[in-house]
Amino acid sequence: MTPPVLVFGEVHEGRVASASLEAIAVARELAGPSDPVIGFVAGSRGEAAAADFARFGVGRVLVAEDPRLDAAPVGAIAHAVTAAARSSGSSLLVAGGTTFGRELVGRLAVRWEAAVATGVTEATRVDGTLRVRRAIFGGRASETRRLEGERSAIAIRPHAFPPPVERPGALAIERVATGDLPASLMAPHRTEVKAPDRGAGPGLTDAAIVVSGGRGLRGPSEFHLVEDLAASLDAAVGASRAVTDAGWRPASFQVGQTGKAVSPQLYIAVGISGAIQHLVGMVSSRVIVAINSDAGAPIFKVADYGIVGDLFEIVPALTAEVRRARGR
Template sequence: MTAPILVVGEVQAGHLTSPTLECITVGQHLAAGQAPVIGFVAGSSARSVADEFSHVGVARVVVVTDATLDTALVAATAHAVAAAAERVGADTVLVGGTTFGRELVGRLAIRWNASAASSVTEVRKEGDALHVRRPIFGGRATETRRLDGPRFVLALRPHTFPVPPDAAVPSNIEEVPLPSLPPGLLVARRTALEPTSEGVGPSLGDASIVVSGGRGVRTAENFHLVEELAAALGAAVGASRAVTDAGWRPSSFQVGQTGRSVSPQLYIAVGISGAIQHLVGMLSSRVIVAINSDASAPIFRVADYGIVGDLFQILPALTAEIRRVRGL
């Protein structure tokens, strides 16, 4: 495998996302200095993001500055990515395993006739094949899968790989036109985009620390205890379904089977029993901490660290100590 590796950039609030940067690290590892890692970014903000891309260790950046892709289906972006991969002669495309990335992988694999895997947490080359590992069944098992070439598309699980250091010298940026899109890809367009209410702090899907509260907090008014701990840690706030069903916080906070899936470095579950429907949304977190007054609560079976006790005593003390240590 000496062909270039293409990393698809995802943009949020005008910047490359952290999962995109993690893809560059994996691309460099797979290329092992034998092939270039090339960035790709598309959309109306692509040109300004390309500058950022050019500083994070890619050999060059391919840009499609066309607003059509801002509102088109992900299938249209897959079309543009496939064209870019062809153009640079890539054999592997990497994308962060966000909602966008997971959707892109399937579309691109079919369009580009490639072997594909999503939620990848480990990848290694063996001859012309790639061996990937990824959590399945909501994190209750880990699958190893062999992918045969000659083409590969991988969505990498966010917060799993390090981000690369900044490059001393920026790489070149090459602007290319949007390839003509089959009309079928433009029949559905996004007409509005309204961010969901996630409260203050980082967004649940991107955060490297998540603090979630459950029914154990008892009332909507008490939920500020969870939010204050999250704020002290610079974490996103999540909730169990018991909380969102009760209307204590919006459904956009819900983690689990019918809510969001998160895989942060640290997940703190406060007053959450650990029902399977909650666990499937957070089991792949790197470190799980549970705070619960019931020592037999199922959450302790999956927790790396557990505190058995009353959250109304523990949270204020923990928050105060974290604030003190962090000088807040």
């Protein structure tokens, strides 16, 4: 039997975040049918969140139940995770593809002396060694790495793996001591968390569908066409930098090199030319649809489906058709 695979559960409002649930599916694949997968959660609502692991068949969860860890810096969580990883005898940790998850595995490289990879899109064991695949050069190429050494920690890319299948089962919670948490790791103290103005609907980096608008919309008063289409699809709304620089929508909407990187199941680019700085933020989306009046626009080079035409005709018709098909 190989050592257990540890899954880091990022807790949002007392629930394990969807990015961490994706990590469970990856851990299961890597652990094999007879090898254990163990969950880890921290914070004052750790025990409640542990139930989410049990829902997906992870029956053993290590809980660092400590209110100091609710808003703790990543370094403090990495300290607690390292203690849990050592006590459980794990040699591999899998985290979700969030900013937190990526920073956590980076810190585990030092604290736990682990080989680390982020943005992982494929993970397999070959002759006992972990092999991972990930995008490089802004998604224009991919690389395969062998993570050698006794310990590894990976953060997966959001939506790159299918979500885990529900397998409700018994839950055994094991408390992890946090008494030795050095005060230096608790600084800087987070005193307030302010969510960015991201508009209605799901968050840009978590959403399964993203509809983004560009300068082709001509002005802020027409941007609702993108938002209407997004609402009909329960999608998040994104934008090119031309839109955010012009102040049509806040910077938090921006997709690209200096904005957010997204990889949804479906990305719809409306009136966006496809400059390389935009493409690096969305090119790993599973299916890309582009709507643009210029058949030579670079966005069509990465699009799976392209509609050449006037967005002011196409987008309202598409929204109406989606609403009709979904009975809205």
